[in-house]
Amino acid sequence: MKVLIATGKLAEMTVRSSVGDNADVLVLDVDVAAFITPHRLLSALKEEKGKYDVILVPGFASGDFTLVSKRLGCKVFLGPKHAYDIGNVLKFVDEVDLSLEIPACELLSDIWKELALESLVELESSADMLAMLGDVKLGGGSRMKVMAEIVDATGFEGDALSLKVTEFIKKGADIIDLGASLTASAKDVRNTVRVARKVSTVPVSIDTLDPDLLKAALDEGVDLVLSLNSSNIDIVGNDVAEAGVTAVVIPDAGNSFESLVHNIQAARDAGIANLIADPVLDPIGHGFVDSIVRYVRFHNEYPGMPIFFGAGNVTELIDADSIGVNATLCGLAAEVGSCILFTPEFSEKTRGSIAELNTGAKMMALALMRESSPKDLGLDLLVLKEKRRRPDVTIPEGSLSAKRFAGWELDPLGPFRIGIVSDECGGGIIVAEHEDVTVTGRTAKEVIDTIIKMGLISKLDHAGYLGCEIKKAEIALRLGRSYSQDDDL
Structure with missing residues (x-):
């Protein structure tokens, strides 16, 4: 597979060092690689149609590079945000479908952690x-x-x-x-x-x-x-x-x-x-x-x-x-x-x-x-915040506003008492205590699945309530927080 890396003047030496002989390097007439645009790239490669299978542009680059892909007859993807990481991305060009929307370093985050x-x-x-x-x-x-x-x-x-x-x-x-x-x-x-x-x-x-x-x-x-x-x-x-x-x-x-x-x-x-x-x-x-x-x-x-x-x-x-x-x-x-x-x-x-x-x-x-800031390393200390937000949905016309039930009735099969037993290294056990049996597990899904399979719920509102509470218990364990049934987390 023939691969081309597009970069700017300031990152040239880092890119060449990271890439070695595994890809060609194109240095465009811009200092900062993130300023590379589809037009600049096409202008520099107008005589190179069919020469490359994949072109990687900087992870911070913006613009619609699909036009470049169509005109040059090759795939164009966002590379990593930092030039140092290009060599690692090249190891996976044959194996992973990269993206024109998500930088390669984010797409390969799990692999990135192993490499780190x-x-x-x-x-x-x-x-x-x-x-x-x-x-x-x-x-x-x-x-x-x-x-x-x-x-x-x-x-x-x-x-x-x-x-x-x-x-x-x-x-x-x-x-x-x-x-x-x-x-x-x-x-x-x-x-x-x-x-x-x-x-x-x-x-x-x-x-x-x-x-x-x-x-x-x-x-x-x-x-x-x-x-x-x-x-x-x-x-x-x-x-x-x-x-x-x-x-x-x-x-x-x-x-x-x-x-x-x-x-x-x-x-x-x-x-x-x-x-x-x-x-x-x-x-x-x-x-x-x-x-x-x-x-x-x-x-x-x-x-x-x-x-x-x-x-x-x-x-x-x-x-x-x-x-x-x-x-x-x-x-x-x-x-x-x-x-x-x-x-x-x-x-x-x-x-x-x-x-x-x-x-x-x-x-x-x-x-x-x-020689970088402590970001995009493969390791991080992000727990409650995230680097990339998933898109919100659009509320359809005619949607119904949810309303809370005014009251509830006890499930004929009996109530559950939910609690947790945390361990000192993160995580722990969710405890769902019923009058007939106590179900324990490390995830909300396995606990609620077991409760359903055992036939311990007979009402939909009870099932919904239990699902919410047991998931709250799981989140509390993951965050190292305490949990009390019916209290806000």
């Missing part, structure tokens, strides 16, 4: 790094890693802690952070680290300033200590150095830049080789912008030092959906050279932050690789 994930694996395996934490690369060209804190981990029973560690890793945590409570003893810390290390497949850190608790965690083989400052470096610094453990260094009270630099030097003087700097991200309303400036300054002055970014300091202290907040924080973290994204999932509104930061980190890695 494959690219991330290759990127991570070949990336350089500033430091290693076990088998985990930190900084350099590797993607940012997510550290998930189990708040007051020392207060968990053994089985509960094991389940929480496993849950956080399943959600996408690259490092497990064990938060020590204010009343924790050295024995509590030893037990907690021991349990976590038995089940964890990722590095484990201890989160405390108490020197005795830090030493107890070191005794159990913890991989990282969080945190060191002037209050404990003199006491525990030599122990950390002898253990060869990585340490996060923070400033003293006030979070000054000079204090952070001083504490890093003190940690080095103690012989600690592997250090991560935490300039401390302050919450919005409490110095957030100043702290970002501090991060920028530190990264500029110490580009070879891995940086810790406490995203949870912001998400926990703002009443906004964590998805968009975490996406933005990932962008900020990437630009200031961060290697670790820290979060607890302490409050109900921040549930899902581990997975959100994991996806956000991958998006930033792909964007850096492509």
Whole structure:
């Protein structure tokens, strides 16, 4: 199959690099490829009728290119929105019917996701790094890693802690952070680290300033200590150095830049080789912008030092959906050279932050690789909004306005009580409880189909009502929300 790629002057080199020898490239007399029009394309190809089987025009191009297709006797499709992706689209030109209305990158979104994930694996395996934490690369060209804190981990029973560690890793945590409570003893810390290390497949850190608790965690083989400052470096610094453990260094009270630099030097003087700097991200309303400036300054002055970014300091202290907040924080973290994204999932509104930061980190890695903004990557953090709206319908003339029934009668076969059992990783079980049997399932369709098949409904209005409620329950599970029968979602 003979394929031609039409582009503009600015994108020429990117297109040629992406295409290689797999297609011809036509550079039109426009700077921006999106300004290519059917007329310009026809003018440039008037002598090329029958030469090509497929012509790909930029995904952002507008105009009716069907005329080009008819006159040149070939298929014309919208390519991807970004020149970098043309090479991937060419792999599917023979297999997928592309479109003149939808850019190829959107049409191939599912395939795009697979390609994006494959690219991330290759990127991570070949990336350089500033430091290693076990088998985990930190900084350099590797993607940012997510550290998930189990708040007051020392207060968990053994089985509960094991389940929480496993849950956080399943959600996408690259490092497990064990938060020590204010009343924790050295024995509590030893037990907690021991349990976590038995089940964890990722590095484990201890989160405390108490020197005795830090030493107890070191005794159990913890991989990282969080945190060191002037209050404990003199006491525990030599122990950390002898253990060869990585340490996060923070400033003293006030979070000054000079204090952070001083504490890093003190940690080095103690012989600690592997250090991560935490300039401390302050919450919005409490110095957030100043702290970002501090991060920028530190990264500029110490580009070879891995940086810790406490995203949870912001998400926990703002009443906004964590998805968009975490996406933005990932962008900020990437630009200031961060290697670790820290979060607890302490409050109900921040549930899902581990997975959100994991996806956000991958998006930033792909964007850096492509030298693009973090959009049209194959991965996204869009949950309630969408990139492309499906067309609305036209209301036919003479349509009837719907009216709600004034009342209802109990189904002779009995009522249902609907509820959900959510799990910690998204999703869960819909529970439809009848006087004779309880039906459970993960989707509304399988639950309502089972109810119908069992003959547990005898009235159409009851069937309609149940369909609405069970679908509400499914949506609640998908969004990680609570559900109560007959309440608005």
